[in-house]
Structure formats: structure tokens, C-alpha cells
Amino acid sequence: LGAVRLQPMVMVVEDLHWLDPSSLELQQLLAEQGAIAPLMLLYTARPEFRQPWPLRSHHTQITLNRLSTRDAQKMIAQVAARHELARETLDAVVERTSGVPLFVEELTRAVLESGGISVRAIPVTLHDSLMARLDRLGAAKEVAQLAAVIGPEFSYELLQLIAEIPEDELRTALTKLTDAELIYAHGFPPEATYQFKHALIRDMAYDALLKSRRRELHRLIAQTIDKKFAALRERAEILAHHWTEAGEAELAITQWSKAGEAAAARNAFHEARESYQRALAQLNLLRESPERDARELQLLQSLYPVLFVTRGWAAPETVFAVERAGMLAEKCGNLGQLIFSMLRRCGQTYVAGELRTAGILADQALELAQREGSSTTLFAYAHYLQLAIRLQRGDLAGAERYLAAGLQFFDDPVFGQDALAGRIVVYDFGARCAWLAGRVNVARERITNAATAVNPTSPYHRSHADMNAAGLHTLIRENEEAEIVAARALELSEKHKIASVAAFSQCYLGHARAQLDRPADGIELIRRGITELLDTGSRFVLSHCNTLLAVAQQRAGALDDALETAEKALEVTPEVLVYRPETLRVRGQLRLAKGQTELAEADFRDSIELAKSMGAKAWELRAAMSWARLLASQGRADEARTMLAEIYNWFTEGFDTADLKEAKALLDELAT
Numbered sequence: 010l011g012a013v014r015l016q017p018m019v020m021v022v023e024d025l026h027w028l029d030p031s032s033l034e035l036q037q038l039l040a041e042q043g044a045i046a047p048l049m050l051l052y053t054a055r056p057e058f059r060q061p062w063p064l065r066s067h068h069t070q071i072t073l074n075r076l077s078t079r080d081a082q083k084m085i086a087q088v089a090a091r092h093e094l095a096r097e098t099l100d101a102v103v104e105r106t107s108g109v110p111l112f113v114e115e116l117t118r119a120v121l122e123s124g125g126i127s128v129r130a131i132p133v134t135l136h137d138s139l140m141a142r143l144d145r146l147g148a149a150k151e152v153a154q155l156a157a158v159i160g161p162e163f164s165y166e167l168l169q170l171i172a173e174i175p176e177d178e179l180r181t182a183l184t185k186l187t188d189a190e191l192i193y194a195h196g197f198p199p200e201a202t203y204q205f206k207h208a209l210i211r212d213m214a215y216d217a218l219l220k221s222r223r224r225e226l227h228r229l230i231a232q233t234i235d236k237k238f239a240a241l242r243e244r245a246e247i248l249a250h251h252w253t254e255a256g257e258a259e260l261a262i263t264q265w266s267k268a269g270e271a272a273a274a275r276n277a278f279h280e281a282r283e284s285y286q287r288a289l290a291q292l293n294l295l296r297e298s299p300e301r302d303a304r305e306l307q308l309l310q311s312l313y314p315v316l317f318v319t320r321g322w323a324a325p326e327t328v329f330a331v332e333r334a335g336m337l338a339e340k341c342g343n344l345g346q347l348i349f350s351m352l353r354r355c356g357q358t359y360v361a362g363e364l365r366t367a368g369i370l371a372d373q374a375l376e377l378a379q380r381e382g383s384s385t386t387l388f389a390y391a392h393y394l395q396l397a398i399r400l401q402r403g404d405l406a407g408a409e410r411y412l413a414a415g416l417q418f419f420d421d422p423v424f425g426q427d428a429l430a431g432r433i434v435v436y437d438f439g440a441r442c443a444w445l446a447g448r449v450n451v452a453r454e455r456i457t458n459a460a461t462a463v464n465p466t467s468p469y470h471r472s473h474a475d476m477n478a479a480g481l482h483t484l485i486r487e488n489e490e491a492e493i494v495a496a497r498a499l500e501l502s503e504k505h506k507i508a509s510v511a512a513f514s515q516c517y518l519g520h521a522r523a524q525l526d527r528p529a530d531g532i533e534l535i536r537r538g539i540t541e542l543l544d545t546g547s548r549f550v551l552s553h554c555n556t557l558l559a560v561a562q563q564r565a566g567a568l569d570d571a572l573e574t575a576e577k578a579l580e581v582t583p584e585v586l587v588y589r590p591e592t593l594r595v596r597g598q599l600r601l602a603k604g605q606t607e608l609a610e611a612d613f614r615d616s617i618e619l620a621k622s623m624g625a626k627a628w629e630l631r632a633a634m635s636w637a638r639l640l641a642s643q644g645r646a647d648e649a650r651t652m653l654a655e656i657y658n659w660f661t662e663g664f665d666t667a668d669l670k671e672a673k674a675l676l677d678e679l680a681t
Contacts, residue, residue: 017047025054027161027208030279030506037062038504061506075108084110088117111207115139118189139213146189148174149182150214153191157215158226160247161208165201167241170233171226228255245271246284253291261291262304269311276468278315279506285312302337306346309334313353318469321509321545323360328546331357345387348378352390359398362548362582368398389415389424393435400438401549403586403623408442430473432462437477444484445587447626449663456481472501472510479517483557484627486667492521512541516554523561531561551581553588559595563602572599590620590628594635601639610639627668630656634672641679650679 012018022028022036039050040062054060056072064070076084081103085094094102098120106112116138122145143150155172156163165183172179183203186192191210195202205211215223231251234241241247249264265288272281288308295301309330316327335350337343355370375391392415399407415435418424424431436459444452456478463470475498482491495518502510515538523531535558542550555578562571575596579589597612616632619625633656640649657672664670 017049019049019051021051023053024208025052025060026058030283031277033061034279034504034506040068041065041500041503062503076110076113077108078103081106081108081113084113085117088114089121092121094120111209112138115142118142122189136209136213139210140217142189142191143214143217146182146185148178149185152179152182153186153214154218155226156192156203157205157211158218158223159230160250161211162202162204165198165203167230167233167238168203169199170237171229224255227251228257231255231257231260244268246280249284249287253287258291258294262288265291266308266311269315273311273315276466276505278318278469281315282312282319285315299341302341303343306334306337306341306343309337310346310349318507318509321360321547323357323546323548324544325546328357344377344381345384348374348381348387349390351377352387352394355394355398357546359394359401360547360549362551362585364398364402364549364584367394368402371395371398385418385421386423389418389421389431392418393424393431396435396438400442401585401587403589403619403625405442405446405624408438409446412439412442430462430467430470433459433470433474433477435459436462437480440477440481441484441587444481445623445625445627447630447660447663449485449666452481452485468501468505469507469510472498472505472507472514475501476510476514476517479514479521483517483520486524488521488524491517492525495521508541509545509547512538512545512547513550514538515541516550516557520557520561523564526564528561528565532558532565535561548582549585552578552585552592555581556588556592556595559592559599563595563599568599568602572596572603575599586619586623587625590616590623590625590632593619594628594632597632598635601635606639610636613639626656626659630660630668630672633657634668634675637675637679646679650676653679 020039025033025036028036036050036052037060039048040060052060082099085099085102094117102113102116102120106116119138119142122142143153146153152168152172152174156168159167159171169176169179174182180198183192183194183198183201187194187203191206193204193206195204205214218226228251231248234248234251245264245267249261249268252261252264265284269281269284269288272278272284285308289305289312292301292305292308313327313330313334316324316330320326331350331353335347335354338346338350351370351374355367355374358364358370359367371391371394375388375395378387378391392411395411396408396415399405399411412435419432419435436455440452440455440459443449443455459477460474463474465471475494479491479495479498482488482494495514499511499514499518501507502514515534519531519534519536519538521531522528522534535554539551539554539558542548542554555574559571559574559578562568562574575592578592579596593612593616597609597616600606600612601609613632613636617629617636620629620632633653637649637653640646640652653672653676657669657676660669664673
């Protein structure tokens with residue numbers, strides 16, 4: 010993007026469906042940000058491919074239809090060049106290729122290379138056509154098959170080491186394949202590298218080998234890379250692939266595990282997930298044994314953090330991994346991992362909004378950890394979950410107790426720097442707890458501490474910290490600041506496909522934009538965020554996010570939709586109480602706008618009552634303002650002023666915030 014500021018640029022990427030996750034993430038970043046730069050991106054992909062980014066106004070998707078008869082004839086003429094085909098042959102090629110460009114090209118070449126075959130002998134399928142072309146190349150066919158086992162791209166150096174033929178014969182064969190345009194050459198032997206023209210050509214050459222011969226060649230390639238190619242040896246996924254296809258499960262597991270570790274270290278979470286899952290697939294081929302179970306448990310511990318980041322805490326894949334790890338930990342007698350599994354199951358039920366079950370699991374895990382004298386890391390996670398559960402229940406005092414009790418554990422290096430951003434989330438929960446309790450200065454201090462806990466090399470940490478900051482700005486009604494940090498969190502999380510952070514960030518960004526007079530954009534963002542939260546299994550925030558949506562709909566003047574959304578917010582996660590006072594207040598505002606005065610007053614009363622029981626002074630103040638306005642409109646200004654003054658006078662800080670400024674202005678108005 011820096012280069013295109015100097016001059017416009019066109020970038021062409023073919024076959025998106027073959028890209029690895031990291032390369033696809035790069036294309037997504039370019040596609041998302043290309044609108045602000047003089048950059049034209051042209052991508053090709055198979056029809057079944059679905060791009061991982063939403064189509065924007067500056068994107069155009071073109072479906073390429075099959076070639077018409079006329080276009081097919083033109084293409085045949087171009088491929089044939091100086092050779093003139095009989096009309097009967099031309100018509101036969103057009104008919105049998107059905108307008109598929111690759112088939113048109115390959116079948117035309119097959120006819121030309123055959124020296125003129127009868128119409129009846131023209132191959133009927135693309136596979137038959139390609140196979141006939143290879144068969145006519147003699148010894149070059151075997152070289153193509155060897156190359157196909159190496160992969161879509163291969164080097165002369167590696168091919169020479171596994172091909173048991175003289176060097177001059179190898180070079181002749183490669184020249185034939187290049188002249189036939191079955192492969193492309195880059196450079197000259199012995200430094201040359203080659204690439205199959207199309208994946209179908211490589212697949213056809215590969216499939217023509219006997220399975221036993223394929224296994225032999227994969228084994229030979231893996232051994233050769235391991236002994237003589239240090240650079241390739243560092244790319245564990247290449248060795249892992251060849252050991253897998255060679256049927257060497259033990260060696261494949263080792264290399265897939267290394268590939269997963271390397272990918273996770275460079276924050277390529279999707280590639281890490283694929284590598285660990287392939288290691289587990291190979292592990293399932295081994296016989297049952299205690300060693301095998303211990304190895305699977307270790308792999309699952311590595312897989313869990315990347316599943317959490319890419320799929321979400323409560324996604325089915327993550328749930329299965331945690332349950333399987335718990336079973337194996339119990340079977341292996343690994344108490345530490347058993348407690349970890351209990352805590353992770355607790356986290357999953359918490360995220361699903363099942364707080365009662367989560368609380369039971371958290372209590373059991375903490376009790377077991379205390380009885381067995383577990384590690385600081387386990388105690389950190391146990392207190393973190395106790396804090397989280399109590400906050401969502403609306404037990405602010407209980408949440409503060411576990412925050413204070415956990416401070417001695419939260420500096421644990423594993424807890425602080427793991428992929429799950431434990432310390433960042435702890436400080437975020439602490440900030441929300443403080444704000445709700447009317448201590449906005451403490452809340453700001455804690456969210457600053459969350460930022461200092463960030464691992465700067467981790468996109469998950471960085472995006473999560475920004476998302477949390479956006480959440481606090483949203484609560485404080487600092488909409489401009491919320492928009493900036495939520496947009497930053499969304500950009501980074503979408504770039505690295507961090508599903509849960511992207512979903513939350515869209516909700517906060519949408520709310521900010523709705524408050525900044527862009528309600529239509531806001532509604533779209535929040536709805537998309539809620540959909541993505543459901544995809545990750547994150548139900549515990551649905552009440553909060555639906556409340557944000559109701560407020561955005563109200564800003565857009567869609568009162569009926571807003572009221573329906575507020576009702577949904579009150580019903581969707583009944584065990585989550587922390588945001589309920591605000592949802593009741595919002596519903597009251599909507600009912601009042603529709604002339605339902607008595608119902609509105611009941612909502613304001615219920616909101617204040619619940620907020621008082623929780624010690625949530627921030628919610629109590631907002632509900633008191635809403636009720637005070639209603640009372641004033643009914644000629645009960647003195648009653649309104651007395652009620653509002655009581656809660657306003659409780660506060661000792663935060664007088665620069667929108668809520669307290671608004672409350673002071675309302676009190677002054679009621680006094681006149």
C-alpha cells in the first residue's frame with residue numbers, strides 16, 4: 010500500500026482457492042483497504058470458493074461463463090497457430106470441451122501433437138486428453154510423475170536427487186515438459202525451479218502412480234529433504250506432508266507438531282490449527298497406549314489456544330477439544346491438566362451464558378487447586394473465572410473480592426503472556442466493575458493497566474486490548490474515542506481472523522456510529538457482530554449487544570424494531586444480570602416514546618431497584634435521570650429533584666463524564 014502511493018498498480022492473483030491462510034489474510038487486508046489507494050486487484054478462483062471478506066461497494070464479482078462456440082473456435086485457432094485443423098476436427102473439439110477453456114487448450118494441443126487423429130479417437134474427457142499428451146512424451150511422463158509427488162512447485166536440485174536417471178536425460182525430459190507447456194520453468198538448471206501449469210495436470214500425473222510407489226517416493230523425498238535441504242527442513246509442514254503420505258505416522262506427528270508451533274509463534278493461528286489437527290489425525294492411526302494418550306493430551310493443550318482465537322471459546326470444535334483433554338487428563342492421572350480442563354469447561358459454559366453451571370465448575374476447580382497446592386498459573390485462571398462469573402451475575406462486590414484475591418497470581422508469566430490474554434481481560438473486567446460501582450477514575454486506571462499487559466507481538470493481545478478500551482468508552486459515553494479504538498480493533502482482528510474480537514468490535518463500533526449520527530451504519534455493524542458472536546458460541550454478551558442495537562434503532566427512529574430488540578435483550582440470557590438495569594431503562598424510554606407511560610415508569614423503577622441491589626451506581630444514575638424527566642413532565646418536579654439528587658450526591662468522581670454532566674444539568678433545570 011505504501012508503494013501504490015507513488016504510482017498506480019495492478020495486482021493479479023490466480024487461484025485464490027489454493028492460498029494458504031496467511032496469504033489469504035494478506036489478500037483480505039488489501040481488499041479491505043484498497044478503496045483508499047490507487048490499486049486494482051484482480052483475483053481468480055473456482056466457483057465454489059467463497060472469499061472470507063464481505064463484498065464492499067468498491068468490489069465487483071464477475072462469474073465467468075463457459076466459452077461460446079465462437080469464442081472456443083477463436084481459442085482453438087490461437088492455440089493451433091499456423092496449423093489448420095479440418096472443419097470436422099474443429100467441431101469435434103468444440104463439442105467435447107463444452108466451453109471449458111483449459112479443456113479447449115489441452116485437447117487442441119493433444120490433437121496437434123498426435124499428428125492428426127480421427128474424430129472418433131479424440132479424447133472425451135480432460136483427464137483422457139492430458140493423459141494422452143503425457144503418454145506421448147515417453148520418459149518425460151515418469152519425470153512429471155516424480156515431480157508431481159514433490160508438489161505443485163519443485164526444484165531441479167531436489168528432483169535430480171530422487172530421479173534415478175542420468176542428468177542429460179532428466180534435462181531432456183524437463184525440456185519436453187516445458188515445450189509441451191505442461192510445466193513452467195524459472196531459471197536454468199541446476200538452479201532452476203519449476204511449476205505445473207495447472208493443478209489438474211499435477212493431480213493427473215500423481216494419480217497415475219500406484220499407491221505403493223507414491224509412498225516410496227514420499228519417503229525418499231522426506232529423507233532427502235531431511236539430510237540435504239536445511240532450508241526446506243525448517244518448513245516442518247513440507248516434511249510433515251511427505252511423512253504423512255509415506256504412511257510414517259510417528260514422524261508425521263512430530264513434524265505437524267513443529268509446524269503448529271512455528272505457525273503459532275508467528276501468529277498464523279489458522280495454519281497452526283490445521284497443523285495440530287493433522288497431527289491429531291495421524292495420532293489416531295496409532296495403537297492405544299499410555300504414551301499415545303499422553304501425546305494426544307499434549308497436542309490438545311497446544312490446539313486449545315488457537316481454537317479459542319480462531320473459532321471462539323464455546324465453538325463446537327473448542328468444546329470437543331476441552332472435553333477430550335479432560336477425559337485424557339483423568340485417564341493419565343495428570344491432575345494439573347485435569348484442573349485446567351475443568352477451568353476451560355467452566356469458561357465455555359460462562360461464554361454460553363450458563364452462569365450457574367459455570368459457577369459450580371469454577372468453585373470445584375478452585376477447591377481442587379487449593380487442596381492439591383496447584384501452580385500459580387492455575388490459581389490465576391481460577392480467580393479470573395470467579396471474577397468474570399460474578400461480574401456477569403451482577404455481583405460487583407464478589408467480583409471485586411476475587412480481583413483483589415487474584416492480584417498475587419495475575420502476574421504469573423504464563424497467565425500474563427498466553428494466547429488468551431488473561432491479564433488483559435482481568436483488568437478489563439475490573440474496569441467495568443469499577444465504572445458500574447461509580448468509580449470512573451479507577452476504571453480508567455485499570456483499562457490503562459490492561460494496555461500495559463499487552464504482548465506487542467501478539468495481534469490477539471493488541472486487538473483484545475483495543476476492543477476492551479472501546480467497551481469502556483462505550484459505557485462512559487465517549488463515542489468519538491470508542492469509534493477510533495473499535496475500528497482499530499476490528500481492522501486488526503479481521504486481518505488475523507480473530508472471530509470473537511471482530512464480532513465484539515463491530516458491536517462497539519456500530520453503537521458509536523449510531524450515536525454519532527450514522528444510525529444505519531451502526532445498525533448494520535451491530536447486527537453483523539451479533540451474528541458472528543452466535544457463530545462463536547458467545548451468548549453471554551447478547552443481552553448487552555442487543556441493548557446497543559435497540560439504542561441504535563431508536564436513534565434511527567425505528568421504535569417498534571427497537572422495542573422488539575429490547576424485549577429480546579431481556580430474554581436471551583436470563584442468568585446474565587450485569588447489563589439488565591440498562592436494558593430495562595432503555596425499554597422504559599422506548600415505551601415512553603410510544604405513550605406507554607405506566608409501563609415506562611415500571612421499567613425505570615425496576616431498573617433502579619436492580620441497580621441498587623447490585624451496587625451499580627452508574628446504572629442507577631441513568632435510570633434515575635430517565636424517571637426524573639418523566640416525573641417532571643407529570644408536574645412532580647420536587648419529587649424528581651429529590652430522587653435524582655440522592656444518587657447524584659453519592660458520586661465523588663467522574664464529574665467530567667456525560668452522565669454526571671447531564672444529571673447536574675437536569676438538577677439545575679428541576680430547581681428552576
